[in-house]
Amino acid sequence: MFETVIRHTGQLSVAELRELRDMLEETFGPRYDQVAWEHCLGGTHFLLRYQGQLVSHVSLVRRLFEQDGRPIEGVYGESMATVPALQGKGLGSILAAMATADVLLHYELGAFAASKYHFYERLGWRKWAGKTFVVTDSGRRPAAPDRGAVMALLPPGTVIDPERDLTTDWRPGATFAGAPK
Numbered sequence: 001m002f003e004t005v006i007r008h009t010g011q012l013s014v015a016e017l018r019e020l021r022d023m024l025e026e027t028f029g030p031r032y033d034q035v036a037w038e039h040c041l042g043g044t045h046f047l048l049r050y051q052g053q054l055v056s057h058v059s060l061v062r063r064l065f066e067q068d069g070r071p072i073e074g075v076y077g078e079s080m081a082t083v084p085a086l087q088g089k090g091l092g093s094i095l096a097a098m099a100t101a102d103v104l105l106h107y108e109l110g111a112f113a114a115s116k117y118h119f120y121e122r123l124g125w126r127k128w129a130g131k132t133f134v135v136t137d138s139g140r141r142p143a144a145p146d147r148g149a150v151m152a153l154l155p156p157g158t159v160i161d162p163e164r165d166l167t168t169d170w171r172p173g174a175t176f177a178g179a180p181k
């Protein structure tokens with residue numbers, strides 16, 4: 001009845017991409033624009049199907065992070081969503097837990113612009129305590145997420161200091177990494 005699938009964007013068919021975009025537009029509403037869609041592509045998609053229908057999604061997309069000049073192997077969480085009719089039943093938590101495990105196993109850092117802190121905090125994510133920056137054409141500038149805070153996940157034994165500056169690459173659109181203050 002339930003099926004979880006992990007796919008790189010390049011492994012999704014045109015029909016599957018259309019289905020994913022339709023689901024995200026239904027869940028987020030008009031704020032889900034072309035830029036938001038492009039942000040969720042180019043990485044690993046965690047997909048949950050119920051009776052064949054796509055009902056929940058999150059993706060992890062590689063970004064260029066650095067701290068004190070040291071590059072960080074990190075990913076950014078994008079387009080976490082469960083269709084409205086099935087929210088509050090634990091489906092989003094299943095995918096968030098799968099994405100959390102992927103970060104812990106394969107990366108030095110997971111980051112996410114989120115407002116539902118509690119949803120991620122119970123999986124070990126914490127608000128980034130230090131300052132956040134983005135590298136633009138005009139240099140390194142302070143940056144902030146478009147909503148809430150930057151949530152971060154660091155594997156045990158990390159050398160990354162969550163109380164110090166975190167810098168990432170610029171990209172179009174709002175969100176940490178896209179929106180200088």
Ligand SMILES: CC(C)(COP(=O)(O)OP(=O)(O)OC[C@H]1O[C@@H](n2cnc3c(N)ncnc32)[C@H](O)[C@@H]1OP(=O)(O)O)[C@@H](O)C(=O)NCCC(=O)NCCS
Pocket residue numbers: 027028056079080081082083086087088089090091092093094113114115116118119
């Ligand atoms: C945020 C979002 C992805 C969560 O997805 P979800 O599938 O509803 O997530 P869950 O059901 O796992 O958890 C949501 C709540 O339901 C509760 N819940 C989990 N299992 C449950 C169950 N079996 N019965 C009742 N409630 C349950 C969880 O405790 C959680 O409540 P809490 O956050 O107050 O603790 C979803 O609400 C959504 O798509 N929102 C709109 C898009 C959005 O804003 N995305 C960005 C998020 S930063």
